[in-house]
Amino acid sequence: MASSKFGMACLLLVLCMVVPILATDYTVGDTAGWTTGVDYSSWTKGKTFKIGDNLVFNYPPSHTVDEVSSSDYSSCTVGNSISTDSSGATTIALKTAGTHYFICGVMGHCGNGMKLAVKVESGSSSTTPSKTPSSSSASPSADTPSTTTTTPSTTTTTTSTNTSSSWSLSPFVAYWVATATTLLVMVVIS
DSSP: OHHHHHHHHHHHHHHHHHHHHTOOEEETTGGGOSOTTOOHHHHHTTOOEETTOEEEEEOOTTOOEEEEOHHHHHHTOOSOOSEEEOSSEEEEEOOSSEEEEEEOOSTTTTTTTOEEEEEEESSOOOOOOOSSOOEEOSSOOTTSOOOOOOOOOOOOOOOEEOOOBOOOOOHHHHHHHHHHHHHHHHHHHO
16 A cells, blocks of 8 residues: 555656656747847747747847737837846746737837747647757748747848757657656556
């Protein structure tokens, strides 16, 4: 009886350890970071954002990260932000499904393209990002799933490397790792 309870406790522990592995950190703008002159609507193409993922904004002190409403995003209205940060390193945890809108609160920066709309899907991250940087253009790379994000268009063209996300396990692999670990623990304690 005691070994059964211990086995269940081990199973719960393993599952709690696997779930955070499924989240993905996306560095906004890749190596360019959060700045003017980057086409963030192109940056989101080919990325699937899920609840539990994080947006990592890296920027100099001359910028801010303001989460705003859809209408403030469309009109680049500053001063009504839901949240704001100017620390130079802002991490936004994606906790709810739906579209989240971000702009730079410095006058003129949003109008110059410093705006990001991210559609967040429910469920854990299922993207297994590339471990090596690859050059990206307007079309997503072959190893990244495609998604469509509708945002007001901004015409800015840049080229960047795809280093935006941290490595994570796919849910399929995570399931089998958790299952194998649980079976191993149960065999050891039997």
